[in-house]
Amino acid sequence: xNTIEAIRQRHSxxxxxxxAPVPREDLLRILEAGLAAPSGxxxxxxxxxxxxxxxxxRRLHGVIVPxxxxxxxxxxxxxxxxxxxxxxRCFAVQDYAAAIENMLLAIVELGYASCWIEGHITDxxxxxxxxxxxxxVPREYELVAFLPxxxxxxxxxxxxxxxxxxxxxxNTFGAGA
Amino acid sequence: xNTIEAIRQRHSxxxxxxxAPVPREDLLRILEAGLAAPSGxxxxxxxxxxxxxxxxxRRLHGVIVPxxxxxxxxxxxxxxxxxxxxxxRCFAVQDYAAAIENMLLAIVELGYASCWIEGHITDxxxxxxxxxxxxxVPREYELVAFLPxxxxxxxxxxxxxxxxxxxxxxNTFGAGA
Numbered sequence: 448x449n450t451i452e453a454i455r456q457r458h459s460x461x462x463x464x465x466x467a468p469v470p471r472e473d474l475l476r477i478l479e480a481g482l483a484a485p486s487g488x489x490x491x492x493x494x495x496x497x498x499x500x501x502x503x504x505r506r507l508h509g510v511i512v513p514x515x516x517x518x519x520x521x522x523x524x525x526x527x528x529x530x531x532x533x534x535x536r537c538f539a540v541q542d543y544a545a546a547i548e549n550m551l552l553a554i555v556e557l558g559y560a561s562c563w564i565e566g567h568i569t570d571x572x573x574x575x576x577x578x579x580x581x582x583x584v585p586r587e588y589e590l591v592a593f594l595p596x597x598x599x600x601x602x603x604x605x606x607x608x609x610x611x612x613x614x615x616x617x618n619t620f621g622a623g624a
Numbered sequence: 625x626n627t628i629e630a631i632r633q634r635h636s637x638x639x640x641x642x643x644a645p646v647p648r649e650d651l652l653r654i655l656e657a658g659l660a661a662p663s664g665x666x667x668x669x670x671x672x673x674x675x676x677x678x679x680x681x682r683r684l685h686g687v688i689v690p691x692x693x694x695x696x697x698x699x700x701x702x703x704x705x706x707x708x709x710x711x712x713r714c715f716a717v718q719d720y721a722a723a724i725e726n727m728l729l730a731i732v733e734l735g736y737a738s739c740w741i742e743g744h745i746t747d748x749x750x751x752x753x754x755x756x757x758x759x760x761v762p763r764e765y766e767l768v769a770f771l772p773x774x775x776x777x778x779x780x781x782x783x784x785x786x787x788x789x790x791x792x793x794x795n796t797f798g799a800g801a
Contacts, residue, residue, distance in 0.1 A: 448627060449626060449733060450625060450627045450729045450730060450733040451653060454660050454661075454726050454730065455660055457660070457662070478792040479788065480627075480631045482791055482792060483632055485634070485636055487743060491786055491791065493791070494791045494793075496792070496793050496794070496795070496796070500795045526797075536747075538743070540721065541717060541721040542721075544719075544722050545724070545725040547718075548661060548662075549631050551662070552627045553628055553631065556626060556627040556628060563662055566713055582796055583796050608668065611655070614671045614672065615655040615656075615659060615672040615673070616672075617648075617674050618673070618675050618676065619673070619680075619759055620673060620703075620760040620761045620762065621760070
């Protein structure tokens with residue numbers, strides 16, 4: 448699948464997954480895609496944990512309340528270190544977002560479905576901190592998002608997007624091609 | 625080119641560009657790739673301006689001090705609106721970072737080079753605000769980054785990355801495959 452096709456096909460999947468395990472080889476390719484993303488001043492602030500052990504998945508889903516993507520046979524947890532790239536400038540959010548987008552596209556290419564789950568676990572109840580504890584994550588890292596990985600059982604539910612002409616222009620704000 | 629290949633080939637290009645114009649059709653595909661990125665709660669906070677008029681490019685490079693990527697025949701300026709996705713949660717940075725990563729991959733697939741330029745123009749001297757003014761960007765939008773687009777004249781200068789085992793693990797922080 449070419450890149451632009453994968454970019455078009457990617458969507459946030461919120462349906463059920465079949466239970467078939469994701470081969471380690473595929474998880475490795477997804478992790479490598481994430482690590483290949485650029486980072487501000489090459490600080491490589493993003494780290495990743497792929498989870499495919501059923502017992503570990505069960506314990507993680509035990510703290511995700513309300514639970515989401517519980518049928519996915521694997522998940523990738525995204526960690527960040529909020530270090531400065533230079534002076535007081537920190538690009539950790541940009542760094543992990545680029546890594547996540549790379550992984551979502553690799554997931555599409557390998558025939559799996561996923562969804563970027565961030566707000567739900569980083570809210571005031573800090574589900575992310577309990578997930579990090581279960582995974583043995585040291586305090587200098589923060590778990591900020593996870594991506595379920597598995598084969599979709601349900602159809603895609605595409606979201607509506609604003610027309611191109613309301614979001615992109617040539618040479619001047621608001622101008623057409 | 626498949627997606628994982630594009631992800632591997634992408635790198636931050638800081639060399640000279642040849643001056644050949646980038647066809648509008650290619651710029652459109654790059655913009656569409658950016659707009660296809662996910663956004664928190666589908667708020668679509670990212671907007672884009674592709675610049676290919678030589679006079680507009682010349683004026684933009686007049687405020688980029690010190691100047692970078694001045695030989696690129698096109699650039700894409702990335703705008704954001706820092707609106708909340710829900711309550712007090714804003715995912716605008718994640719949104720534009722995912723859009724930028726999509727565009728960088730589309731740029732690789734189409735045979736061009738680029739570089740994510742953000743810190744240089746959003747620093748205390750706020751070069752970004754002068755660029756926004758030149759492009760007629762309204763106050764509710766913020767120009768946060770630009771991507772030069774063109775054919776590379778020089779060889780890639782790959783950056784060193786930490787080994788996989790220092791950034792990605794299975795099931796437990798620090799654990800091997």
